[in-house]
Amino acid sequence: MGFTHLHVHTEYSLLDGASRIEKLLDRCQELGMNRIAITDHGVMYGVVQFYKAAKKRGMEPILGCEVYVTRGDDRAKKSGRERDYAHLVLLAENERGYKNLMKLVTEGFVHGFYYKPRVSIAFLRKHAEGLIATSACLAGEVQQALLRNQYDQAKDLALEYADIFGEGNFYLELQDHGMDEQRMVNQYLRQLAMETNLPLVATNDVHYVNREDAAVQDVLLCIQTAKTVDEEDRMRFPSDEFYLKSEDEMAELFPREALDNTEKIADRCHVELEFGNLHLPQFTAPEGLTNHAYLRQLCVAGLKERYETITPEIQERLEYELDVIEGMGYEDYFLIVWDFIRYARENSIMVGPGRGSAAGSIVSYSLEIIDIDPLKYDLLFERFLNPERVSMPDIDIDFCYERRGEVIDYVIRKYGADHVSQIVTFGTMAARAAIRDVGRALNIPYGEVDRVAKMIPMELQITIDKALKDREDLRVLYREDATVKRLIDVSRALEGTPRHTSTHAAGVVIAKNPVDDYVPLCRNGDIIATQYTMTELEELGLLKMDFLGLRNLTIIQKAVAMIKKNTGRVIDLNQVPYDDEKVYRIFQDAETLGVFQFESSGMRNFLRELKPTRFENLIAANALFRPGPMQQIPRYIANKNSSAPIRYTHPSLAPILEETYGCMVYQEQVMRIVRDLGGYSFGRSDLVRRAMAKKKMKVMEEERKNFVSGALERDVDEKSANKIYDEMIDFAKYAFNKSHSAAYSYLAYQTAWLKVYYPVEFMTALLTSVMGSSDNIYQYIREAKRLGISVLPPDINESGSRFNTENGKIRFGMAAIKNVGSGAIEGIATERAKNGRFTNLYDFLNRADLGAVNKRTVESLIKAGALDGLHMRRSQMLAIFEVMVDEINNQRRRTLSGQFSLFGEESPVEMAIPIPDLPEFTEQEKFEMEKEMTGIYLSGHPLDSVAKAMEQNTSHSSQAFREQDEEYQVGMPRKLRDGQRVKIGGMVAGMKALTTKNGKRMAFMQLEDLEGLVEVIVFPEAYEKYHQLLNPEEMVYVTGRVNLSDEEAAKVIAQEIRELKPIRTLYLRLPIRNQDLESKVKKLFTEYPGESAVVWHFVKDRKSFKTPQGKGVKITGRLEERLWDLLGKDNVVIR
Template identity: 45%
Template sequence: MTCATTIERSTDIPKGAPGHLSFVHLHAHTEYSMLDGASRVDEMFRVAADAGMPACAITDHGVMYGVLDFYLSAQGTGVKPIMGMEGYLFLGDRRERPGQRDNSERTCHLTLLAADNTGYGNLVKLSSKAWLEGHHYHPRSDHELLAEHSEGLICLSGCLSAEIPKLIVAGDRAGARRKVAQYREVFGDRFYLELQDHGIDVQAPLNDELVAIGKEMGVSWVGTNDSHYTHKADSGAHDVLLCINTATELADPQRFKFDSDEFYLKSPEEMAETFKRWPGACETTLEIADRCNVTMSMGEPVLPRYEVPDGKSLGAYLHQLVFEGVDRRYDDVTPAIKERTNYELDVISKMGFEGYFLIVQDFVNWAKGQGIRVGPGRGSAAGSIVSYALGITELDPVGYDLMFERFLNPERIAMPDIDIDFDERRRGDVIRYVSDKYGSDHVAQIITYGTIKGKQAIRDAARVLGFSYGEGDRLTKIYPPLIQGIDAGLACALESAPELRGAYEGGGSPKEIMDTALKIENLKRSAGIHAAGVVIGRNPLIEHVPLKRGEHGEVVTQFDMNGIEKLGLLKIDFLGLRNLTVIELARDYIAKNQGIEVDVDSLSLDDPLVYEMLRKGNSDGVFQLESGGMRRLLTQLKPDRFEQIMALIALFRPGPMEQIPAYIERKNDPSKVAYLHPSLEKITEETYGILVYQEQIVQMLQILVGYKPGEADLVRKAISKKDRTIMAAEEPRFIEGCAKAGLELAEGRKLWALIQPFAGYSFNRAHSASYAYVAYQTAWLKAHYPVEYMAALLTSVKDRKDDKPKYLHMARKMGIDVTIPDVNSSERDFTPVGDTVRFGLS
């Protein structure tokens, strides 16, 4: 088991050579202050490093969204990351819910920085409780929370919107002094008076008074710049963000805007000039940075505690359940099956993931016990015989020749990734079970960050600049389509789309719009909730990650899925799949309408009626096979085996689609089958000599070069991600292996060139098999019980205005009469009655 990666930071802040100016920005907003901060994290560190600044802080508005990104981005820059937040402090009880104006007047800003790991933990708790207990327009803490979680935190008195500056500006100097004394009592010598000067009239006299108070009361002062963008030239892009946030135009004289263009990451020289009137303000930034030393551990799995029977270890209990499952799954447990099972268990044990499999099997089998339909598998998990034996997946990995190392690679320790499909009606029940079992404070959903993509940037820029909707819409219509669902970006679009480039080069409004769009493209725009991701903590999650509330009261992490994984927390995707709902509804309808209990989990995969229907292209309403393009391909392919459905699902995507004509031709005319090399015939025989699956690349690397399975999968993954370093190192080894296998040098190079693009878009065989199985189940139900299946399908889309008419038309085309609603006989949903479907009332 590898140890956690603890990233150490130097605690020694260099003061610089004589005459050298240094400074640390302790109040800086990033793009995670959404639609208010325009600084990209990596760029902030480049600027800080180039200016010789030894550290830099992150202090976003009321959130810690960007803290982990900030911490990791600092690696290798020589700039220490300081974790902080500009919190919202409510002057009263955070549980109060006053009116908007009263709330605004009583809510202040406050700058908080983590001095050590205890302080970081308290910052997480403050941010979380502000959301979970105090959210009202903003996530608000109060003085009670500050006192409770002050240890290890450095507090700066804040900007013009903070409590002490507000009192001074209002003329209440005595009140300001009382508050300084209160903060000092809570934070001790970790409390500093914050000075800022952006050329705003009130700031200089405010700073004079703060310094006077500091001298009088023995409190140090420090200069900050409340940075919201990285360069002075970025103030225009920041202005655009503010307009997007407030739905205004730049030309609107009443819109919200900053009072100057000085809110950027200034150089030490600029800050020295700004604060020369208040000696010590810049030097104190170095003192504070020297005090801030947080380390974060990553890489060590932090799995929830799974309770096993007395006297059993996690490993022993997993071994027991797995071999009980193997005996249940296989009529003949061959030595090969035992060997594979023991091998997988050994890999799982060495990686320390016994608890992971016990946790997943527990909620999956609970769901099945409650009559909740669970998908047969998703992703690479179906390649594990342990998963199959435990009931996590339903496809025999031995029978379908599925690869374990594609799921759990012994060459690279990483948390398994098992995503589970559930009947979408009951997904919430499974999450509630997990929440009840491990504790509601141990379970949360996972945040997602929406970014301003190319088309959206164009629309936003056009509106903010005051152009008509049509002007922005015209440009988005000539924006190139997504490539495999990915937006390559506006710069690439200008290169690849001649019409768009022509509009830009023509100048005028298109150029102004796109120049503005380029400045805001890919900045964070909004926070949402991952459609399926759930995190389960060993301890209450507030001890692991900052939390927030979703729009409907959900508890959500402030770190996204990637951050959750880096911290070693257990993340599982609980997905609701409508087609599983359709299967269950159809089974219920068949039982009620015909008195037959149908078992769709033990179907023969060579049913002639199913393949006859598919060969005719009558796959409307069949999972994965219902698009117009797929129906046409089915008529050309004329499938007669389950493996052909698997391959079609894998190939029907941008990239591999170009292989479909050759696949169809070879399937229908065996004389056309050709293999890349005789030694590769075995691994591509099923797919007629064509590479279809990722596992085939792994097998090719094993056969030709002699890689171990796990090692081969690492190379496949490196090629798919275009990791040039690994590719350059492996190419000679590959070509040398090909030569030893009897290939000519040119043949070896040709094969290496062939797998470059294929590795990037090839599909996982285990996933193809799992989804092909659901496709077959739905096709079987449609072929054998069309009335009940159509009633189920219509019920599943009853609230979808686009899909319901499509399936009504499909039912009538099949000769199934759909009767009009009848208040006396219709039920809530569509229901089969004999050979007809009765319209539902809901």
């Protein structure tokens, strides 16, 4: 007696299975079942999570997969044959079967993917050992033959599978979900079983846990197929029977023998996943040396390079770290990292100064894995590698983002392509995203869905349940509106469900054997990735490393190269002084645009108050300016800038907290407090810190007793000890890693140093790094101009691909021009270098490779102003270039065919094309062309004339909107509030008008100011009032309310729109001082208050006076007429 479910789809059958693993296993136990299989469609994404959750409950997990098999070569992609596969359930009987299952799933995904991850019968036969197979659902190959009334073929197929898997390892699978086809197929399967002596097995094709979850799974299918539940012609399940049924329910449907066979299979399936054993690749030390001896040799040599004198403290720290590394068996790990970093440095690939807790290791410092001295900055090795907590060290490395791939390629060459893989990540349905997805699937009007979604607070880790708890309006809506209740209930069921896969941005696995010996692989585009997540890989003992591409390293590398080219100086940024007052001045003045980690508006506001004066301040600022620690900022600033002594809970805290002015800022400080006051080892103190961070209450209360007891032995009174412990608990949940903050502050200082001493080269490299972002280019060009650096327009006789320095100025790069590809730029530069500058349009076109420099490219270069130096107006060039290109091409064809003489007749074409005498485009037209081609205005800005008016009459710029969106994306609170009243100004850069369901007109408008764009929504009421102002290039003020969404940029809902005009100045000329006349004029001005300045000029005295700010006038025609009456027309000038 008994029954085990052997055909089960979890949430990792993406957008198909609605069985959440935890809920599934809980229900399994409620039904008295202690074993269950996982058989997701073609993947093993959920296997480790499923295994651990089952083992935690004392259950026996059965690991499997429902694979897709194909006849012929699975690697052949047959066009037009989408359904070239059938289903087959495979269950791992033992470790050999588990390894074969991984090989099969990998083959299907990496090589056999064509609509589905397919595996050939031939490959299946090679990897059948240790697997038990069942014939699957109606999509199984045997069942498909039966549905086609091909009984004999079905029999042959069944016998073939039995032969592939061996005697007793292939089962004919019975299913009954209330479908006529299944009942018919089941009769034939019973007959087949009798004739072939193959065993039957009963399954339910579980896709959700309870019968009532069928509606949730149906919504999931609609999300997958972009359909709505109301549509008839869509993918759907035929009944609500695909749930986790009880043994009694299954017994009503199937013969006892088929149920008993589930138990027989379950009895045979025992796979133990191997956690904790390391599978590091083998590093080969030089002959005659062990890896430990070689590591020591490298470290000793490295220390001599790093330190002038090896003090006992340095030697002791090295010995301690090497002992720990050897004891934990990580010599290979450090040698592997040293090796690929050595490769990078030897090949001039810039490496970051450090990242994460690795900066706390002197071994890492001596091996040049990091560049920051852990002793100088009091960084802890145990935060990186804890001898009391067995876990893989984690060294994440930053490389120049343009050349990161070269380092990965080196690792692949060294260890083998099949030993290296990238790592999968899962995109899940967050609270708001779930509501929007479900709302679309349920066909609920967008406005209603949007209203509910916006009631979910924009907080990190927010859940729908927490939103219901926190928001009264949402609870009321949920109670009173049936549609909203359904929307929220289904969304809650799907919230957190994996929605899609992607590839970890930096994670790479390097394994001792081929990676698919340990984990199944999948393909994301051209990238091969593991099917298990980063944390699961680490638990399985695989070496995971982050190879990160960091833009700022590329900026530094390019800037240093330009400095060498321009000045001959070779800059080593590790040798510059880190106490330079000039460098700290730009931090104090918050002039840190372009400075790594310190350029956001929020950080700059923090710097203005902080006024950093030493490197430790930068480390603290980097650690504090994050969600959570931010609440310490006011206290940190107050203590730093106060002359009063800092008060500590107990004097013994002073040596630990004095560098941060009495504030707990770093995780390492928590560790030191626990060690110095509580008597813990550093290793154990890290365990306590982790327990606090993860809010493990039971552990924390147990450790409180130990800490207080240890503190009492060290002369700390009990009250103070408890208070300190409470402060640590409160702080530890958001404390930051000092090692990481120190390493990144080191990099920040280097970028600031370059900005101070070599601003042209630094800003040039910075601009090149953001060539894909017109907003950033414009922002940094403005910053360059603020620094007194001229930015020259693109020029085919001067520009290269990237931004370049040119006699102390910055020259715009041609790669930033639309439609100008690398081939065209390379050809232009090569021809220019070989045969000299281009003298005119014909010379340029005649010498260019017109295959790469095509008509579209030429047009773009003209519009961007890159041909302005060829002594012809843009209007003329645009009028004749196409004719000129055609004639040159014809000329070349005639030359090739021998129709031209040998007597220099190439040039007549230039003479034959008349140049029309066209007026040049207006400045405004040129601006628009430049914006079209580069995304920014180069030679000026249409808003220059109203810049002062905008500055004086708006509350926010587009930069405020952009920066607060950027900060929200990394978890910072938004400064703009939903519904906040704002006034912005700018030019209508784009507008889309539409008609609502009620027949009223409204518009979506893009308003551009000097710093970027803001989207403005003009609803019907405002549109009716102000539509005459909503024309392209119209300059307007918009007053309205902020509209915030977690999925989109902040917008403004317009309430009032007014014309934006330049602020003009009123000039008055009086022969002599005349108090009576002056009083009359001033009295008149009180009737016309405004922003325009008034300049009084007294002819006899030869003196001029300007009215103070805030005492201006509003210039109108009537005011002008009245002034004429008082002073005479010739004495009143407005401009």
